[in-house]
Amino acid sequence: MASSAPRSADVARLAGVSRKTVSRVLNDEPYVSDEARRRVLAAAGELGYRLNHAARALASGRTRSLGVVALGTAGYGTASLLVHIEQAVRDAGYALRVINTPDGDPEGIAGALAALLEQGVDGVVVSEPVVQGEVPLRVDVPVLFLGAPPSFTATRTLTASVAAHELARAATEHLLDLGHHTVHHLAGPRHWYATKDRIQGWQAALAARGAHEPPLLNGDWSAASGYAAGRALASDTSVTAVFAAGDEMAIGLIHALREAGRRVPEDISVVGFDGNPVFAYVSPPLTTVRQPFAAAAREGIRLLVHAIEKPDDELPQADEPPVELVVRGSTAPPPSHRDRLLPHSR
């Protein structure tokens, strides 16, 4: 009949030590005899003692929690990122608080940050930042932006790369290497940093080869928006290659193109972005670039935890995440290029 949850005083009594010694053991502090440590651990186990995080936070001023401002979509990209962030946070010995912000709400992320700060977190990661003006907000903990320049004034703002620029560039170059004269780009919503990065990577690849930069196509990450873009594009036979900023948009795009009678990859090549493994099993299997979600989350959290625990140290060097192009069946040389290899070509 447990009357109520055991407290550190109960553990101390049973172990025959002071409360402070219990505290030391529980926090892995030095200067505790092995004997005392052993007795405390045994007593805690016996009582089923569970430390009260609220009391610890109040007394120490540190919560051992991290907050993440995420995106509230079930898309493969955002979901993957969240999963890997959670794992990295847990591995670092922190608890995780999550708040989603619906896309398109410019005030959203500021509000989410404020809520997280009030709930009590030692640091925050903004998972998929959108573009917005400087938000006036007193933020006294380090904030990590995954894949975007900082737009808040915080004690310490950090940024970890998600390699979007390099990946977009690799995707575009793959198409150029195949012989396409230029590559169209189906972009995401303009106010996302993820969109900007990909556009810039695409532009850089085009510029490096002296290729003409065609007008941008616009989507919203959904397959439906890719489909719409595809319908608009299908009649333009000069288009031979498209780099879509997301796998799902690529899938919608291909569907529209084929409905309109254009073959993929024979007439038009399409490359996606993200690396969702399911799209290896559609026709044609989607060529894409794999986002380094795990590496980005791990590196980012490492930076954040460092900034929290050793605020005066130099920040450690962040490893650049790997760039991985996954070539499958949705890309091929352009028709003109192929004709040259056939017998009936002039």
Next chain:
Amino acid sequence: MASSAPRSADVARLAGVSRKTVSRVLNDEPYVSDEARRRVLAAAGELGYRLNHAARALASGRTRSLGVVALGTAGYGTASLLVHIEQAVRDAGYALRVINTPDGDPEGIAGALAALLEQGVDGVVVSEPVVQGEVPLRVDVPVLFLGAPPSFTATRTLTASVAAHELARAATEHLLDLGHHTVHHLAGPRHWYATKDRIQGWQAALAARGAHEPPLLNGDWSAASGYAAGRALASDTSVTAVFAAGDEMAIGLIHALREAGRRVPEDISVVGFDGNPVFAYVSPPLTTVRQPFAAAAREGIRLLVHAIEKPDDELPQADEPPVELVVRGSTAPPPSHRDRLLPHSR
């Protein structure tokens, strides 16, 4: 130069009231004059006051946080559920703590629960429960199981339906209605409750029509596992209809079938499970059943919050989530059935 964060005493001083009155205003308690309320709010705003949740939790014994034990996969189903849980939790005025448990770890969910309890939560939701023995664990807060019978001994264990049984049944009946003599089932990992529910719904539909129950096919939710099952199945021409327990498995299955020269839906019909909208844009567009993630999360959180805030009340009635079949292009009548309608048939 803010020396340090303002406290409720600072607000009280500025508003010319006691700390208790500030507390009353912040907690929406009655018996505060409108005048006092207004002054407190103004003072809080002016100072940029942020309530300290740790102190509140320590003093009140309530954290206003809910914990969720989730699954750590980026699949559409689990990700959707998490997104909707987060929203429901936020709408209910609670903060959310998340811990993922890698699939297949039987101790995982017990450990996650213990960690959540230590971090401080007023209730827990176990999002995608797996089958396991009774876990001995002192859990003194209500626990909600989404789509599974309770397997922990908690003060109060709740269950909210995700309608998996009904959806599986609807998927199977759709195939039977089309004229298929029986329906094969590609199931998920056996230790998931989600797998069990779907199997039972499928069996119920078969039994109700007196259809023969073929042996189960096994997958692990991934498209790759669906592909493997499809290769094994392709040579058996007696198979005309398959209900897959997940959209991605269905996609892999269809891919293997087509590679082996079997047409979908002409030779074999396939229905998926989940309702990921992207699969409306593949060939053939996938017939599937839509899981009521939003409704299940909303109802479940409502139950959980009720159990926390009014522990002595009767639990409110849970609405049954809707059953939605999405018929697209991957299902059709079986070959035998179709022949009967053609001119050259006898």
Next chain:
DNA sequence: CTGAAAGCGCTAACAG
């Protein structure tokens, strides 16, 4: 409707 006093369970600082 309002306030004063007394902790919630832990860690910080300091002294042994």
Next chain:
DNA sequence: CTGTTAGCGCTTTCAG
């Protein structure tokens, strides 16, 4: 290596 003394910032009594 160990213990003592004070709080952390809020909410809870219970009196006005």
